[in-house]
Amino acid sequence: xxxxxxxxxxxxxxxxxxxxxxxxxxxxxxxxxxxxxxxxxxxxxxxxxxxxxxxxxxxxxxxxxxxxxxxxxxxxxxxxxxxxxxxxxxxxxxxxxxxxxxxxxxxxxxxxxxxxxxxxxxxxxxxxxxxxxxxxxxxxxxxxxxxxxxxxxxxxxxxxxxxxxxxxxxxxxxxxxxxxxxxxxxxxxxxxxxxxxxxxxxxxxxxxxxxxxxxxxxxxxxxxxxxxxxxxxxxxxxxxxxxxxxxxxxxxxxxxxxxxxxxxxxxxxxxxxxxxxxxxxxxxxxxxxxxxxxxxxxxxxxxxxxxxxxxxxxxxxxxxxxxxxxxxxxxxxxxxxxxxxxxxxxxxxxxxxxxxxxxxxxxxxxxxxxxxxxxxxxxxxxxxxxxxxxxxxxxxxxxxxxxxxxxxxxxxxxxxxxxxxxxxxxxxxxxxxxxxxxxxxxxxxxxxxxxxxxxx
Amino acid sequence: xxxxxxxxxxxxxxxxxxxxxxxxxxxxxxxxxxxxxxxxxxxxxxxxxxxxxxxxxxxxxxxxxxxxxxxxxxxxxxxxxxxxxxxxxxxxxxxxxxxxxxxxxxxxxxxxxxxxxxxxxxxxxxxxxxxxxxxxxxxxxxxxxxxxxxxxxxxxxxxxxxxxxxxxxxxxxxxxxxxxxxxxxxxxxxxxxxxxxxxxxxxxxxxxxxxxxxxxxxxxxxxxxxxxxxxxxxxxxxxxxxxxxxxxxxxxxxxxxxxxxxxxxxxxxxxxxxxxxxxxxxxxxxxxxxxxxxxxxxxxxxxxxxxxxxxxxxxxxxxxxxxxxxxxxxxxxxxxxxxxxxxxxxxxxxxxxxxxxxxxxxxxxxxxxxxxxx
Numbered sequence: 001x002x003x004x005x006x007x008x009x010x011x012x013x014x015x016x017x018x019x020x021x022x023x024x025x026x027x028x029x030x031x032x033x034x035x036x037x038x039x040x041x042x043x044x045x046x047x048x049x050x051x052x053x054x055x056x057x058x059x060x061x062x063x064x065x066x067x068x069x070x071x072x073x074x075x076x077x078x079x080x081x082x083x084x085x086x087x088x089x090x091x092x093x094x095x096x097x098x099x100x101x102x103x104x105x106x107x108x109x110x111x112x113x114x115x116x117x118x119x120x121x122x123x124x125x126x127x128x129x130x131x132x133x134x135x136x137x138x139x140x141x142x143x144x145x146x147x148x149x150x151x152x153x154x155x156x157x158x159x160x161x162x163x164x165x166x167x168x169x170x171x172x173x174x175x176x177x178x179x180x181x182x183x184x185x186x187x188x189x190x191x192x193x194x195x196x197x198x199x200x201x202x203x204x205x206x207x208x209x210x211x212x213x214x215x216x217x218x219x220x221x222x223x224x225x226x227x228x229x230x231x232x233x234x235x236x237x238x239x240x241x242x243x244x245x246x247x248x249x250x251x252x253x254x255x256x257x258x259x260x261x262x263x264x265x266x267x268x269x270x271x272x273x274x275x276x277x278x279x280x281x282x283x284x285x286x287x288x289x290x291x292x293x294x295x296x297x298x299x300x301x302x303x304x305x306x307x308x309x310x311x312x313x314x315x316x317x318x319x320x321x322x323x324x325x326x327x328x329x330x331x332x333x334x335x336x337x338x339x340x341x342x343x344x345x346x347x348x349x350x351x352x353x354x355x356x357x358x359x360x361x362x363x364x365x366x367x368x369x370x371x372x373x374x375x376x377x378x379x380x381x382x383x384x385x386x387x388x389x390x391x392x393x394x395x396x397x398x399x400x401x402x403x404x405x406x407x408x409x410x411x412x413x414x415x416x417x418x419x420x421x422x423x424x425x426x427x428x429x430x431x432x433x434x435x436x437x438x439x440x441x442x443x444x445x446x447x448x449x450x451x452x453x454x455x456x
Numbered sequence: 457x458x459x460x461x462x463x464x465x466x467x468x469x470x471x472x473x474x475x476x477x478x479x480x481x482x483x484x485x486x487x488x489x490x491x492x493x494x495x496x497x498x499x500x501x502x503x504x505x506x507x508x509x510x511x512x513x514x515x516x517x518x519x520x521x522x523x524x525x526x527x528x529x530x531x532x533x534x535x536x537x538x539x540x541x542x543x544x545x546x547x548x549x550x551x552x553x554x555x556x557x558x559x560x561x562x563x564x565x566x567x568x569x570x571x572x573x574x575x576x577x578x579x580x581x582x583x584x585x586x587x588x589x590x591x592x593x594x595x596x597x598x599x600x601x602x603x604x605x606x607x608x609x610x611x612x613x614x615x616x617x618x619x620x621x622x623x624x625x626x627x628x629x630x631x632x633x634x635x636x637x638x639x640x641x642x643x644x645x646x647x648x649x650x651x652x653x654x655x656x657x658x659x660x661x662x663x664x665x666x667x668x669x670x671x672x673x674x675x676x677x678x679x680x681x682x683x684x685x686x687x688x689x690x691x692x693x694x695x696x697x698x699x700x701x702x703x704x705x706x707x708x709x710x711x712x713x714x715x716x717x718x719x720x721x722x723x724x725x726x727x728x729x730x731x732x733x734x735x736x737x738x739x740x741x742x743x744x745x746x747x748x749x750x751x752x753x754x755x756x757x758x759x760x761x762x763x764x765x766x767x768x769x770x771x772x773x774x775x776x777x778x779x780x781x782x783x784x785x786x787x788x789x790x791x792x793x794x795x796x797x798x799x800x801x802x803x804x805x806x807x808x809x810x811x812x813x814x815x816x817x818x819x820x821x822x823x824x825x826x827x828x829x830x
Contacts, residue, residue, distance in 0.1 A: 431781035
């Protein structure tokens with residue numbers, strides 16, 4: 001009841017704020033209708049051309065209003081949040097008659113819960129960010145508007161997108177989103193530790209392992225020669241282990257899903273899980289989560305950190321050692337590394353006026369134009385060929401070192417219900433290195449739980 | 457002549473209705489007082505509960521809420537049944553034995569006539585049905601529950617209730633007794649113990665996740681200081697739940713302290729004086745004066761705590777996300793994920809109804825048996 005009372009108070013507070021916000025929106029809508037002198041959505045768009053049209057943007061990447069208020073120069077950004085917020089500020093500053101209002105700004109963990117409730121409440125945002133693997137859940141229910149034609153007509157060149165990016169935005173032959181990036185797993189390397197262990201080539205570059213045996217040998221060498229931990233990543237918080245698992249399965253020519261079901265319980269899965277458990281027990285500290293593993297790496301105590309593209313620029317700035325971001329090594333021969341894409345989508349909303357739709361498309365086209373700023377400001381891989389080939393992109397730190405990921409990145413399977421299936425996989429894999437669960441049992445349980453999630 | 461008088465005189469000519477109007481006037485004030493609360497209660501509590509009961513019979517997609525298909529008891533079938541179900545006498549026999557031992561107090565209460573034949577019979581039948589019959593059912597060789605996570609999370613929730621309720625209630629009582637005295641520091645300490653209660657769950661979890669971090673946290677540093685290895689509480693399948701209990705204790709015990717302090721201050725001081733004159737020890741004064749005097753407060757605190765503990769969610773969701781290996785996955789997390797991640801609103805509602813009924817049963821039993829004791 002104590003929690004109940006707290007929750008009730010919080011709910012009442014949220015309810016009160018929501019009521020105020022909703023009444024504010026309603027009032028704004030009424031004002032627009034009154035000014036236009038016409039209640040039809042079509043004509044309100046035409047007659048309100050002199051009015052500032054306000055659209056709602058739903059996104060994650062966090063909240064950084066305190067550091068970006070009034071800032072419109074994207075080169076000042078130091079994080080994902082700051083890049084997207086400064087880009088939004090700059091769009092609002094332009095004399096285009098459009099204003100973008102941010103809804104929330106949550107961390108990605110809560111974002112989809114809140115996005116889902118906007119649909120069930122019948123009031124979805126005008127533009128929203130979405131991972132490519134979530135697209136089937138929404139498009140399959142008819143909740144997103146195809147944007148192929150309208151965006152082509154205002155300057156979006158779909159042919160400029162790389163194949164993985166365009167594939168991520170495509171559903172049954174239509175484009176449903178503007179890919180903003182490709183992001184994926186990388187190895188972040190402390191080159192000084194590699195050098196101290198004698199694992200660098202003549203040019204001073206770290207030698208990447210090309211087999212599981214070589215990887216474990218490097219681990220022994222680094223730990224014996226330097227006393228430092230060889231490998232680090234988040235072992236239990238955000239499914240980072242499952243990302244590496246997926247990449248290692250792909251490297252062996254295996255697949256995790258055929259598009260409708262999941263099959264982690266395969267020979268490739270068993271081999272990948274075995275290697276991950278050896279890394280956990282012999283070369284790492286499986287008690288480390290996301291924050292701890294980063295702290296150890298930045299303190300110079302870990303040779304290799306497995307994390308994503310989004311953190312490259314931050315590590316490049318903050319590390320006090322020779323830092324290098326590189327592709328996940330091909331341990332089993334083929335290239336294979338987890339990837340996903342952030343994209344901007346337009347939720348279907350029959351109450352959206354023509355003017356609001358026009359503003360939404362204009363904002364999406366603006367974000368398409370700024371793909372390069374996003375990629376350069378964060379470390380994500382640009383999804384457009386012209387950006388990848390630009391001098392400013394290749395001049396950005398470390399980008400050449402993970403060009404392989406840009407070329408060959410594979411997207412996490414886009415299957416309806418994948419979020420629950422992925423959580424199930426992640427929990428079962430984590431249980432092997434954190435709680436000592438039998439690996440064969442974990443894979444069998446993962447398969448049954450994943451398929452339950454996909455079936456329901 | 458005022459309208460009121462005319463009205464009264466007219467009413468006097470209708471003697472049969474006089475009592476009704478008088479009663480209405482009398483009741484009007486009462487309704488006026490409880491009306492606003494009742495309105496909120498009906499709209500925000502009773503109506504959602506009725507909605508949830510109804511939704512439990514449908515397959516409803518959170519994202520397309522208008523599309524709903526009546527599925528009868530399918531959601532309940534998914535929760536309670538599985539493939540190749542078999543009844544065995546040995547399934548969970550330890551827990552079932554403990555449950556069946558509850559027949560003893562029921563029998564004693566019936567012998568003492570504190571339970572009627574009907575009530576005693578209903579309790580005995582329910583205990584036999586649940587512990588002797590239903591809990592004997594489980595998937596046999598090669599079988600599995602339709603939703604094994606439902607039972608895992610419910611089991612963890614019951615474990616949390618069993619671990620947290622006596623600790624948080626007991627600590628509340630101890631702290632209240634320690635703080636129930638005049639003194640310069642007492643007021644300050646009361647504030648200190650109550651202060652964490654005003655924090656939101658996200659702040660609580662930030663503080664405790666940091667404290668419990670084996671490398672960066674205070675507890676790990678302390679253990680190192682005394683020559684012990686830092687312990688990773690939140691990744692240990694055996695220590696994660698106790699760690700959540702301790703964090704919850706720190707967060708919510710202040711509320712129980714306040715309730716117990718109020719209860720303690722209601723006990724007549726002359727009873728303590730009489731006990732002291734009779735030479736009663738501290739323990740005897742507690743046993744024969746304090747504890748009986750706190751019966752009603754304890755009943756309230758216990759019921760509130762059991763309900764609160766069944767609703768555990770925020771702490772585990774943020775600190776462990778139900779891990780490691782499902783050791784802290786609780787019912788509300790499963791309900792939340794079914795509704796908001798998997799968009800399965802009907803199934804989530806059915807699970808909510810089950811949890812609601814369990815809480816009702818616990819609360820009714822607590823009230824019923826505590827009333828007998830008093």
